[in-house]
Amino acid sequence: MGSLVTTSGSQQGGHLMQLNGPEVFGVETRQILEYMRNGPSVVSVSREPLSKELQRSTDNMETVVFDALAYAKIKTSLVGMHLPKTWRQRLFDQLDKLHDTSDWEDGDQPVTRESFETFLRTVLTIRPPPRPSLGLTSSGNLLAAWTIESDRLTIEFLPAGRLRVIVSRTMDGQNQRAAMDTTSDMLIRVLAPYDPARWLENAK
Protein backbone atom coordinates (compact mmCIF):
# COMPACT_ATOMS: atom_id res chain seq x y z
CA MET A 1 0.00 0.00 0.00
CA GLY A 2 1.51 3.30 -1.03
CA SER A 3 1.18 6.84 0.15
CA LEU A 4 -1.92 8.89 -0.44
CA VAL A 5 -2.34 12.60 -0.84
CA THR A 6 -5.61 14.13 0.17
CA THR A 7 -7.15 16.52 -2.32
CA SER A 8 -8.84 18.60 0.33
CA GLY A 9 -6.81 21.44 1.76
CA SER A 10 -3.79 20.70 -0.37
CA GLN A 11 -1.42 23.60 -0.29
CA GLN A 12 1.55 24.74 -2.26
CA GLY A 13 4.67 22.87 -1.23
CA GLY A 14 6.85 25.33 0.66
CA HIS A 15 10.17 25.41 2.33
CA LEU A 16 10.18 23.23 5.42
CA MET A 17 11.19 26.12 7.59
CA GLN A 18 8.09 28.05 6.65
CA LEU A 19 5.83 25.29 7.91
CA ASN A 20 7.28 25.02 11.40
CA GLY A 21 8.55 27.28 14.14
CA PRO A 22 12.29 27.61 14.68
CA GLU A 23 12.17 25.77 18.00
CA VAL A 24 11.38 22.56 16.09
CA PHE A 25 14.76 22.39 14.47
CA GLY A 26 17.76 20.89 16.21
CA VAL A 27 21.32 21.11 15.00
CA GLU A 28 21.10 18.00 12.82
CA THR A 29 17.91 19.19 11.10
CA ARG A 30 19.47 22.56 10.42
CA GLN A 31 22.44 20.80 8.86
CA ILE A 32 20.13 18.84 6.59
CA LEU A 33 18.30 21.97 5.53
CA GLU A 34 21.57 23.77 4.92
CA TYR A 35 22.68 20.89 2.72
CA MET A 36 19.42 21.06 0.78
CA ARG A 37 19.93 24.74 0.11
CA ASN A 38 23.26 23.99 -1.52
CA GLY A 39 21.60 22.51 -4.58
CA PRO A 40 22.23 24.32 -7.88
CA SER A 41 20.41 27.59 -8.35
CA VAL A 42 18.82 28.14 -11.76
CA VAL A 43 16.50 31.02 -12.53
CA SER A 44 12.97 30.12 -13.54
CA VAL A 45 10.95 32.62 -15.54
CA SER A 46 7.62 30.96 -14.81
CA ARG A 47 8.23 30.83 -11.07
CA GLU A 48 10.09 34.09 -10.49
CA PRO A 49 8.51 36.39 -7.93
CA LEU A 50 7.38 39.84 -8.95
CA SER A 51 10.08 42.31 -8.09
CA LYS A 52 8.56 45.21 -6.25
CA GLU A 53 10.98 47.60 -7.87
CA LEU A 54 9.79 46.55 -11.28
CA GLN A 55 6.10 47.11 -10.59
CA ARG A 56 5.19 49.53 -13.25
CA SER A 57 4.02 53.05 -12.86
CA THR A 58 0.33 53.18 -13.61
CA ASP A 59 1.00 56.36 -15.55
CA ASN A 60 2.63 54.32 -18.30
CA MET A 61 -0.37 52.62 -19.90
CA GLU A 62 1.69 50.88 -22.56
CA THR A 63 3.71 49.12 -19.88
CA VAL A 64 0.65 48.31 -17.80
CA VAL A 65 -1.07 46.77 -20.80
CA PHE A 66 2.03 44.80 -21.75
CA ASP A 67 2.36 43.38 -18.24
CA ALA A 68 -1.32 42.41 -18.18
CA LEU A 69 -1.09 40.63 -21.52
CA ALA A 70 2.18 38.92 -20.62
CA TYR A 71 0.68 37.62 -17.39
CA ALA A 72 -2.40 36.30 -19.19
CA LYS A 73 -0.34 34.57 -21.87
CA ILE A 74 2.09 32.99 -19.44
CA LYS A 75 -0.74 31.76 -17.22
CA THR A 76 -2.46 30.26 -20.25
CA SER A 77 0.75 28.60 -21.43
CA LEU A 78 1.24 26.96 -18.06
CA VAL A 79 -2.04 25.09 -18.50
CA GLY A 80 -1.69 24.85 -22.25
CA MET A 81 -1.19 21.09 -22.16
CA HIS A 82 -4.89 20.87 -21.23
CA LEU A 83 -6.15 23.14 -24.01
CA PRO A 84 -6.23 22.74 -27.80
CA LYS A 85 -3.31 24.54 -29.39
CA THR A 86 -5.40 26.48 -31.89
CA TRP A 87 -7.76 27.57 -29.13
CA ARG A 88 -4.90 29.11 -27.22
CA GLN A 89 -3.53 31.01 -30.19
CA ARG A 90 -6.95 32.40 -31.02
CA LEU A 91 -7.35 33.48 -27.42
CA PHE A 92 -4.08 35.39 -27.64
CA ASP A 93 -5.20 37.08 -30.86
CA GLN A 94 -8.46 38.12 -29.20
CA LEU A 95 -6.65 39.45 -26.14
CA ASP A 96 -4.28 41.46 -28.31
CA LYS A 97 -7.20 43.03 -30.17
CA LEU A 98 -9.03 43.82 -26.93
CA HIS A 99 -5.94 45.63 -25.68
CA ASP A 100 -5.56 47.93 -28.64
CA THR A 101 -5.67 51.09 -26.58
CA SER A 102 -6.35 53.33 -29.57
CA ASP A 103 -10.08 52.67 -29.01
CA TRP A 104 -10.01 53.00 -25.25
CA GLU A 105 -11.76 55.63 -23.18
CA ASP A 106 -10.04 57.48 -20.35
CA GLY A 107 -9.92 55.23 -17.32
CA ASP A 108 -10.18 51.94 -19.21
CA GLN A 109 -8.06 49.19 -17.69
CA PRO A 110 -6.45 46.07 -19.15
CA VAL A 111 -7.61 42.66 -18.01
CA THR A 112 -6.86 42.17 -14.33
CA ARG A 113 -4.91 39.14 -13.17
CA GLU A 114 -7.71 38.10 -10.88
CA SER A 115 -10.35 38.20 -13.61
CA PHE A 116 -8.17 36.29 -16.03
CA GLU A 117 -7.44 33.61 -13.47
CA THR A 118 -11.18 33.11 -12.99
CA PHE A 119 -11.64 32.96 -16.77
CA LEU A 120 -8.92 30.34 -17.08
CA ARG A 121 -10.29 28.24 -14.26
CA THR A 122 -13.76 28.36 -15.84
CA VAL A 123 -12.38 27.38 -19.24
CA LEU A 124 -10.59 24.41 -17.69
CA THR A 125 -13.78 23.35 -15.93
CA ILE A 126 -15.71 23.15 -19.21
CA ARG A 127 -12.83 22.28 -21.51
CA PRO A 128 -12.51 22.43 -24.32
CA PRO A 129 -14.98 25.28 -24.62
CA PRO A 130 -16.17 26.62 -27.93
CA ARG A 131 -14.40 29.88 -28.64
CA PRO A 132 -16.38 32.76 -27.15
CA SER A 133 -16.60 36.39 -28.15
CA LEU A 134 -14.51 38.30 -25.66
CA GLY A 135 -14.96 41.73 -24.19
CA LEU A 136 -13.51 43.80 -21.40
CA THR A 137 -15.24 45.95 -18.82
CA SER A 138 -13.78 49.37 -18.09
CA SER A 139 -12.52 48.04 -14.76
CA GLY A 140 -10.63 45.18 -16.37
CA ASN A 141 -12.98 42.23 -15.94
CA LEU A 142 -13.02 39.85 -18.88
CA LEU A 143 -16.36 39.10 -20.56
CA ALA A 144 -17.17 36.04 -22.64
CA ALA A 145 -20.29 35.51 -24.71
CA TRP A 146 -21.63 32.57 -26.65
CA THR A 147 -24.51 33.13 -29.07
CA ILE A 148 -26.48 30.43 -30.88
CA GLU A 149 -29.28 31.96 -32.97
CA SER A 150 -31.23 34.07 -30.45
CA ASP A 151 -29.88 32.26 -27.40
CA ARG A 152 -27.06 33.96 -25.55
CA LEU A 153 -24.86 33.18 -22.58
CA THR A 154 -22.72 35.99 -21.17
CA ILE A 155 -20.26 35.63 -18.33
CA GLU A 156 -18.30 38.33 -16.54
CA PHE A 157 -15.25 36.91 -14.76
CA LEU A 158 -14.73 38.45 -11.34
CA PRO A 159 -11.91 37.89 -8.84
CA ALA A 160 -11.70 34.82 -6.62
CA GLY A 161 -13.48 32.44 -8.95
CA ARG A 162 -16.75 34.37 -9.01
CA LEU A 163 -18.90 34.77 -12.11
CA ARG A 164 -21.71 37.08 -13.10
CA VAL A 165 -23.87 35.19 -15.59
CA ILE A 166 -26.67 36.36 -17.86
CA VAL A 167 -28.67 33.80 -19.81
CA SER A 168 -31.20 34.44 -22.54
CA ARG A 169 -32.77 31.25 -23.88
CA THR A 170 -35.86 30.40 -25.90
CA MET A 171 -37.57 27.39 -24.41
CA ASP A 172 -40.95 26.05 -25.54
CA GLY A 173 -41.37 29.17 -27.65
CA GLN A 174 -40.88 31.54 -24.75
CA ASN A 175 -37.84 33.62 -24.01
CA GLN A 176 -36.36 32.92 -20.59
CA ARG A 177 -33.87 35.30 -19.04
CA ALA A 178 -31.89 34.94 -15.87
CA ALA A 179 -29.05 36.71 -14.15
CA MET A 180 -27.06 35.02 -11.45
CA ASP A 181 -23.90 35.33 -9.41
CA THR A 182 -22.12 32.04 -9.06
CA THR A 183 -18.65 30.46 -9.18
CA SER A 184 -16.68 28.65 -11.84
CA ASP A 185 -17.12 25.35 -9.99
CA MET A 186 -20.90 25.78 -9.85
CA LEU A 187 -21.45 27.16 -13.35
CA ILE A 188 -22.67 24.03 -15.09
CA ARG A 189 -24.93 23.12 -12.21
CA VAL A 190 -26.67 26.52 -12.11
CA LEU A 191 -27.02 26.55 -15.89
CA ALA A 192 -28.61 23.10 -15.92
CA PRO A 193 -32.20 24.38 -16.37
CA TYR A 194 -31.09 26.20 -19.52
CA ASP A 195 -29.27 23.28 -21.14
CA PRO A 196 -25.69 24.61 -21.08
CA ALA A 197 -24.67 22.22 -23.83
CA ARG A 198 -26.52 24.61 -26.14
CA TRP A 199 -23.45 26.86 -25.90
CA LEU A 200 -20.82 24.72 -24.20
CA GLU A 201 -20.68 21.52 -26.19
CA ASN A 202 -18.80 19.53 -23.62
CA ALA A 203 -20.55 20.91 -20.57
CA LYS A 204 -21.12 18.12 -18.07
Added chain:
Amino acid sequence: MEHIDYPHPPITEAIIEIRFVEPIDAKTVEAAGHALSRNYANTQPWRNQNIAVKLNPAGFVEESITETKLGQKHSSSDQSQIAISSPQLFLVSQLPDYPGWDNFFLRFRRDWELWKSAAGYRKLSQLALRYINRIDLPADGPTVRQNDYLRIYAEVPDEMGPTTAYSVQVLLPLQETRSQLSINSGVVASVIPGHLSILLDQTVACAVAPPQRDDELLEMLARFRIEKNRAFELCITDKARELFRRG
Protein backbone atom coordinates in the same frame (compact mmCIF):
# COMPACT_ATOMS: atom_id res chain seq x y z
CA MET B 1 16.80 4.11 -20.87
CA GLU B 2 14.95 4.93 -24.07
CA HIS B 3 13.86 8.52 -24.48
CA ILE B 4 10.15 8.99 -25.21
CA ASP B 5 8.56 12.02 -26.90
CA TYR B 6 5.15 12.51 -25.34
CA PRO B 7 2.28 14.24 -27.18
CA HIS B 8 1.35 16.06 -23.94
CA PRO B 9 4.54 16.44 -21.91
CA PRO B 10 4.07 17.89 -18.40
CA ILE B 11 6.87 20.41 -18.98
CA THR B 12 6.00 23.88 -17.70
CA GLU B 13 9.44 25.32 -18.30
CA ALA B 14 12.74 24.24 -19.82
CA ILE B 15 15.82 26.34 -19.08
CA ILE B 16 19.42 26.41 -20.21
CA GLU B 17 21.41 28.72 -18.00
CA ILE B 18 25.01 29.90 -18.05
CA ARG B 19 26.53 31.77 -15.12
CA PHE B 20 29.73 33.78 -15.16
CA VAL B 21 32.61 34.02 -12.73
CA GLU B 22 32.86 37.79 -12.99
CA PRO B 23 29.84 40.12 -13.37
CA ILE B 24 29.63 41.71 -16.78
CA ASP B 25 29.60 45.47 -17.07
CA ALA B 26 26.35 47.24 -17.83
CA LYS B 27 27.44 48.48 -21.24
CA THR B 28 28.26 44.96 -22.42
CA VAL B 29 25.01 43.60 -21.02
CA GLU B 30 23.16 46.25 -22.97
CA ALA B 31 25.05 45.43 -26.15
CA ALA B 32 24.31 41.72 -25.73
CA GLY B 33 20.68 42.54 -25.08
CA HIS B 34 20.54 44.61 -28.23
CA ALA B 35 21.92 41.69 -30.21
CA LEU B 36 19.32 39.33 -28.77
CA SER B 37 16.40 41.71 -29.20
CA ARG B 38 16.31 41.32 -32.97
CA ASN B 39 14.88 37.80 -32.52
CA TYR B 40 12.21 38.69 -29.98
CA ALA B 41 9.07 40.79 -30.11
CA ASN B 42 9.55 42.32 -26.66
CA THR B 43 12.40 43.54 -24.48
CA GLN B 44 12.07 44.69 -20.89
CA PRO B 45 14.38 45.41 -17.98
CA TRP B 46 14.92 42.41 -15.69
CA ARG B 47 16.24 41.95 -12.21
CA ASN B 48 16.84 38.53 -10.70
CA GLN B 49 15.29 38.28 -7.27
CA ASN B 50 16.29 35.53 -4.87
CA ILE B 51 14.30 34.87 -1.73
CA ALA B 52 16.28 32.93 0.82
CA VAL B 53 14.85 31.51 4.03
CA LYS B 54 17.27 30.76 6.81
CA LEU B 55 17.65 30.56 10.56
CA ASN B 56 19.49 33.45 12.17
CA PRO B 57 21.91 32.85 15.05
CA ALA B 58 19.04 33.28 17.50
CA GLY B 59 17.20 30.42 15.82
CA PHE B 60 14.42 32.45 14.24
CA VAL B 61 13.30 32.17 10.65
CA GLU B 62 14.56 35.05 8.61
CA GLU B 63 13.64 35.81 5.02
CA SER B 64 16.08 37.76 2.93
CA ILE B 65 15.60 39.07 -0.55
CA THR B 66 18.66 39.68 -2.65
CA GLU B 67 18.54 41.17 -6.08
CA THR B 68 21.19 40.97 -8.72
CA LYS B 69 21.88 43.77 -11.07
CA LEU B 70 19.72 44.84 -13.94
CA GLY B 71 19.61 42.90 -17.16
CA GLN B 72 17.25 42.45 -20.05
CA LYS B 73 14.44 39.99 -20.65
CA HIS B 74 13.41 39.23 -24.22
CA SER B 75 10.15 37.46 -25.00
CA SER B 76 8.18 36.27 -27.99
CA SER B 77 4.73 37.75 -28.60
CA ASP B 78 3.04 34.73 -26.96
CA GLN B 79 5.51 34.81 -24.04
CA SER B 80 6.52 31.18 -24.57
CA GLN B 81 10.11 31.93 -25.64
CA ILE B 82 12.31 33.90 -23.27
CA ALA B 83 15.96 34.90 -23.20
CA ILE B 84 17.61 36.78 -20.37
CA SER B 85 20.92 38.59 -20.34
CA SER B 86 22.23 40.00 -17.08
CA PRO B 87 25.58 40.72 -15.44
CA GLN B 88 25.53 37.34 -13.71
CA LEU B 89 23.93 35.04 -16.27
CA PHE B 90 22.60 34.24 -19.69
CA LEU B 91 19.61 31.97 -20.05
CA VAL B 92 17.12 30.69 -22.57
CA SER B 93 13.74 29.56 -21.33
CA GLN B 94 10.85 27.78 -23.00
CA LEU B 95 7.29 27.66 -21.69
CA PRO B 96 4.57 25.41 -23.13
CA ASP B 97 4.06 24.44 -25.86
CA TYR B 98 7.40 22.69 -25.57
CA PRO B 99 8.67 22.43 -29.17
CA GLY B 100 11.00 19.49 -28.55
CA TRP B 101 14.68 19.42 -27.62
CA ASP B 102 15.97 20.02 -31.15
CA ASN B 103 14.08 23.31 -31.59
CA PHE B 104 14.77 24.45 -28.04
CA PHE B 105 18.48 23.69 -28.33
CA LEU B 106 18.63 25.39 -31.72
CA ARG B 107 17.24 28.60 -30.24
CA PHE B 108 19.73 28.40 -27.38
CA ARG B 109 22.63 28.02 -29.83
CA ARG B 110 21.37 30.91 -31.92
CA ASP B 111 21.02 33.23 -28.93
CA TRP B 112 24.30 32.13 -27.32
CA GLU B 113 26.12 32.96 -30.56
CA LEU B 114 24.48 36.39 -30.63
CA TRP B 115 25.29 36.98 -26.99
CA LYS B 116 28.96 36.03 -27.49
CA SER B 117 29.26 38.15 -30.60
CA ALA B 118 28.43 41.15 -28.43
CA ALA B 119 30.02 40.20 -25.11
CA GLY B 120 32.97 38.07 -26.11
CA TYR B 121 34.39 35.21 -24.05
CA ARG B 122 33.50 35.21 -20.35
CA LYS B 123 34.62 32.54 -17.92
CA LEU B 124 31.77 30.28 -16.90
CA SER B 125 31.09 29.44 -13.29
CA GLN B 126 28.10 27.16 -13.89
CA LEU B 127 26.30 25.44 -16.73
CA ALA B 128 22.83 24.11 -16.02
CA LEU B 129 19.84 22.47 -17.62
CA ARG B 130 16.55 22.63 -15.74
CA TYR B 131 13.20 21.08 -16.59
CA ILE B 132 10.20 21.94 -14.45
CA ASN B 133 7.33 19.49 -14.80
CA ARG B 134 3.89 19.80 -13.29
CA ILE B 135 2.10 16.49 -13.27
CA ASP B 136 -1.65 16.95 -12.98
CA LEU B 137 -3.18 13.84 -11.45
CA PRO B 138 -6.91 13.28 -11.99
CA ALA B 139 -8.63 13.25 -8.62
CA ASP B 140 -11.64 11.00 -8.89
CA GLY B 141 -12.09 10.84 -5.13
CA PRO B 142 -10.98 12.50 -1.92
CA THR B 143 -7.45 11.06 -2.15
CA VAL B 144 -4.90 10.42 -4.84
CA ARG B 145 -2.28 7.71 -4.63
CA GLN B 146 0.80 9.48 -5.86
CA ASN B 147 2.86 6.32 -6.09
CA ASP B 148 0.52 5.23 -8.88
CA TYR B 149 2.18 7.95 -10.94
CA LEU B 150 5.50 8.76 -9.31
CA ARG B 151 8.40 6.80 -7.88
CA ILE B 152 9.74 9.76 -5.95
CA TYR B 153 7.65 11.06 -3.08
CA ALA B 154 7.57 11.28 0.68
CA GLU B 155 6.39 8.00 2.12
CA VAL B 156 4.74 7.93 5.52
CA PRO B 157 3.21 4.96 7.33
CA ASP B 158 -0.29 4.17 6.13
CA GLU B 159 -1.52 4.29 9.71
CA MET B 160 -0.87 8.04 9.73
CA GLY B 161 -3.40 8.63 7.00
CA PRO B 162 -3.13 10.67 3.80
CA THR B 163 -0.87 13.71 3.66
CA THR B 164 -1.98 17.20 2.73
CA ALA B 165 1.35 18.19 1.21
CA TYR B 166 4.93 17.06 1.02
CA SER B 167 8.22 18.26 -0.36
CA VAL B 168 11.19 16.15 -1.34
CA GLN B 169 14.64 17.13 -2.52
CA VAL B 170 17.43 14.81 -3.59
CA LEU B 171 20.92 15.67 -4.79
CA LEU B 172 22.80 13.07 -6.78
CA PRO B 173 26.34 13.24 -8.12
CA LEU B 174 26.82 12.49 -11.80
CA GLN B 175 30.40 11.30 -12.04
CA GLU B 176 30.73 11.11 -15.80
CA THR B 177 29.88 14.76 -16.34
CA ARG B 178 31.31 16.06 -13.04
CA SER B 179 27.87 17.48 -12.39
CA GLN B 180 25.00 17.22 -9.96
CA LEU B 181 21.41 16.21 -10.45
CA SER B 182 18.93 17.97 -8.21
CA ILE B 183 15.34 16.78 -8.06
CA ASN B 184 12.68 18.71 -6.19
CA SER B 185 9.23 17.25 -5.98
CA GLY B 186 6.15 18.03 -4.00
CA VAL B 187 2.50 18.91 -4.01
CA VAL B 188 1.72 22.33 -5.46
CA ALA B 189 -1.48 24.31 -5.74
CA SER B 190 -3.43 22.84 -8.61
CA VAL B 191 -4.73 25.14 -11.33
CA ILE B 192 -6.64 22.36 -13.07
CA PRO B 193 -10.08 21.72 -11.56
CA GLY B 194 -10.53 18.16 -10.39
CA HIS B 195 -6.81 17.47 -10.28
CA LEU B 196 -4.00 17.33 -7.79
CA SER B 197 -0.70 18.69 -9.05
CA ILE B 198 2.76 17.48 -8.22
CA LEU B 199 5.93 19.27 -9.21
CA LEU B 200 8.85 17.31 -10.58
CA ASP B 201 11.65 19.82 -10.98
CA GLN B 202 14.99 18.54 -12.26
CA THR B 203 18.25 20.40 -12.63
CA VAL B 204 21.52 19.05 -13.97
CA ALA B 205 24.31 21.49 -13.25
CA CYS B 206 28.08 21.59 -13.46
CA ALA B 207 29.75 24.12 -11.18
CA VAL B 208 33.08 22.33 -10.78
CA ALA B 209 35.31 23.18 -13.74
CA PRO B 210 32.43 23.78 -16.18
CA PRO B 211 33.34 23.62 -19.86
CA GLN B 212 34.71 26.87 -21.25
CA ARG B 213 34.88 25.98 -24.93
CA ASP B 214 31.72 26.06 -27.00
CA ASP B 215 32.08 22.58 -28.43
CA GLU B 216 32.52 21.15 -24.95
CA LEU B 217 29.66 23.27 -23.60
CA LEU B 218 27.24 22.05 -26.27
CA GLU B 219 28.32 18.47 -25.81
CA MET B 220 27.86 18.73 -22.07
CA LEU B 221 24.35 20.10 -22.49
CA ALA B 222 23.50 17.17 -24.74
CA ARG B 223 24.77 14.83 -22.02
CA PHE B 224 22.80 16.75 -19.40
CA ARG B 225 19.72 16.12 -21.46
CA ILE B 226 20.37 12.38 -21.48
CA GLU B 227 20.83 12.41 -17.70
CA LYS B 228 17.69 14.47 -17.22
CA ASN B 229 15.63 12.19 -19.44
CA ARG B 230 16.89 9.11 -17.66
CA ALA B 231 16.04 10.58 -14.28
CA PHE B 232 12.60 11.64 -15.46
CA GLU B 233 11.72 8.19 -16.79
CA LEU B 234 12.96 6.59 -13.59
CA CYS B 235 10.78 8.89 -11.50
CA ILE B 236 7.47 8.18 -13.24
CA THR B 237 5.26 5.13 -13.74
CA ASP B 238 3.45 3.78 -16.77
CA LYS B 239 0.25 5.34 -15.47
CA ALA B 240 1.90 8.77 -15.65
CA ARG B 241 3.17 8.00 -19.14
CA GLU B 242 -0.40 7.28 -20.16
CA LEU B 243 -1.40 10.76 -18.94
CA PHE B 244 1.30 12.31 -21.09
CA ARG B 245 0.20 10.29 -24.10
CA ARG B 246 -3.50 10.98 -24.00
CA GLY B 247 -3.54 14.46 -22.45
